[in-house]
C-alpha cells in the first residue's frame with residue numbers, strides 16, 4: 001500500500017511545532033508496519049539542506065507564479081524514507097519561519113506557496129509527475145496541505161482516496177476570494193458548501209470538505225471541534241462530516257525523547273532516577289536560579305500564546321511563588337506575553353527564569369530538569385510536551401481539554417489508590433483554578449515517597465506510535 005504524506009514541516013529539518021514532530025515520526029512508524037510511505041515537502045531551506053541525494057524527477061512550470069518548478073526525490077536523513085521535494089526557489093527559498101516574513105506578517109503569497117503543495121500532491125496521485133510511484137492514498141496534514149483533496153476531486157478521472165488530519169483548527173488558512181484565479185479553483189468549489197468561509201477561501205475548509213476521511217490528533221479534540229466552543233466556525237462542517245471524522249492520538253518518537261540518551265547533565269531512567277536531581281541543579285545553575293527553593297521547579301516549553309493559557313499562568317505566578325516554587329519558561333510568541341515573563345524574571349531572579357527563543361536541545365534540558373511541566377491550554381488538539389514530560393518523569397499539570405485530557409491521569413485519592421495517577425488536571429480556564437492546582441501540586445511534592453511513585457508510573461507510560469500507526473493503517477485499508 002502506497003501512502004503519500006503531504007506537509008509543510010518535518011522534524012528535524014523544519015519545525016515550528018508539534019506538526020513537525022508528527023510528520024517526522026508517523027511515516028517511519030507506518031513504514032515499520034510494511035507500508036510503502038513517502039512524504040511530499042515544500043523546498044524550504046531546511047529541507048533542501050537536509051534531504052539526502054536529491055535528484056530531479058520532473059520539471060513543471062510556469063505554475064503558481066514560479067517560472068520553473070522541479071520536483072525532486074531524495075531520502076530523509078534518519079529513516080531513509082523517500083521524500084519528494086518541490087524545488088521552487090522563487091516561492092520557498094526564504095530563511096526563518098516557513099509561514100511568516102521578517103516583518104512578522106504572513107508571506108503575502110502563502111496561497112501560492114501552499115496551493116502548489118496541494119497541486120503537486122494531486123498530480124503525483126494522478127501519476128503525471130512520477131509514473132514509477134503512484135500513491136494509493138494521499139494523507140494531507142493541516143491547512144497547508146488542505147488543497148490536495150480539493151485538486152484531487154477536481155480531476156474527474158482520479159479516485160485516489162484522501163485522509164486529512166487536523167492538527168489545529170484555529171489556523172484555517174484564509175485568503176481573499178480573488179486568489180482563486182491564481183489557484184485554478186473552479187467556481188463551483190467557491191461556495192459555502194465548498195471551500196468558501198465567510199467570503200474568503202479557507203484551505204482548512206477545503207481539506208475538511210473534499211477529503212475522504214478526516215482525523216484529528218486526539219479522540220477528545222474530535223468530539224470538541226463538533227461544538228461551537230472549539231469549532232472555530234467550522235463545527236457545522238465537522239458535524240456534517242461526523243461519520244467520516246475520528247480521533248487518533250499522536251505518538252512519541254522515544255528514540256528522540258529518551259532521558260537515558262538525551263544530551264542532558266546526567267542521563268537517567270526509570271530504574272535509576274538519581275540523574276534527574278543532577279539535571280535539575282544544572283538547569284537551576286544554568287539560569288541563575290536558587291538551588292535552595294523549598295517548592296518544585298515548574299517549567300514551560302511552549303508557544304507563548306493564549307491557546308496555551310500563558311496569560312493564565314502569568315496571572316497565577318504570585319500564587320506559585322508564594323508556595324516557594326520556581327518557574328522556568330522556554331518559548332516564543334505574543335509580544336505582551338514574552339514581555340510579561342521577562343518582567344517576572346527580572347523582579348524574581350532567584351525563582352523565575354525565561355528564555356525567549358526556540359531551542360531544541362534546551363527543551364530536553366527543561367524536560368529533564370523540571371519537576372512539573374505546565375500546559376494550561378485553553379484548547380489542545382493533542383499536545384506533545386506533556387507526553388515528553390511523562391517520559392522524563394516530569395509530572396504534567398494540564399487543563400482537562402483535548403489531548404491533554406486523553407493522556408494525563410489526575411492525582412487524586414481514587415487514582416492514587418488504583419495506581420493510575422500521572423499528573424495534575426484542572427478544569428476551568430481561569431486563574432484561580434490553575435492557581436489552586438499549582439498549590440495542590442506543591443503540597444503533593446512535599447510527600448516525596450508518593451511523588452516518586454507517580455513519577456515512575458509517568459515514565460512507564462507508553463505513547464509510542466505503535467497503536468496509533470495501526471489505527472491509521474486500518475483507516476487506509478478501509479479506504
Ligand code: ADP
Nearest residue numbers: 017018302330331357358359360363383384385
Ligand atoms: P504546538 O504544536 O501546538 O505548538 P505541541 O505540544 O504539539 O504544541 O508541540 C510543540 C513542539 O514544539 C514540541 O516538540 C515542543 O518541545 C516544541 N517547542 C515549543 N516551543 C519550543 C521552544 N521555544 N524551543 C524548543 N522547542 C519548542
Ligand code: GLC
Nearest residue numbers: 018019167217381382383384
Ligand atoms: C498542533 C496542536 C498540538 C498538536 C500538534 C501535533 O500544533 O496545537 O496540540 O500536538 O499539532 O499534532
